[in-house]
Amino acid sequence: MTLPTIIFGLVVxxxxxxxxxxxxGxxxxxxxxxxGLSILGFALGQLIGMWxxxxxxxxxxxxxxxxSVGSLLVLVxxxxxSRIDVKKESGV
Structure with missing residues (x-):
């Protein structure tokens, strides 16, 4: 892959x-x-597609x-x- 292809992939x-x-929101x-999640997912999708x-x-x-599929899956x-709420109090 060339540098312009990598930059275009990052922009997308x-x-x-x-x-x-x-x-x-x-x-x-x-x-x-x-x-970060989108870039990670896009790269993983690209690598899986090539593999x-x-x-x-x-x-x-x-x-x-x-x-695009990888990006969407990793984003979701x-x-x-990231929305999981951790309880601070002990149950004991």
Whole structure:
């Protein structure tokens, strides 16, 4: 993969994170969390697509389809895990 392809993939992943933040809401830290989760998911989707040979919405050497699916899955899972409320009191 070339540097412009990597930069374009980062831009697309960050757009997904910003769109998810716009839909789900939250503060500045949540936006940074969504950016990180989206980039991680996009990279994982891209790597799984290359590893398995799955080609879905290819744009040059960028597997836009698998990256998008990975980004969405990691965003939903990460946001769900970040909303778990931990109880501070002891049950004993």
């Amino acid at each position: 992943a960050m757009l997904y994170g910003a769109l998810y933040h716009f839909i789900r 939250g503060g500045g830290w949540r936006l940074l969390l969504f950016f 398995q040979g799955w080609a879905f919405l290819m744009l040059g050497s960028l597997n836009l389809g698998m990256g 899972a990460g946001e769900w895990l």
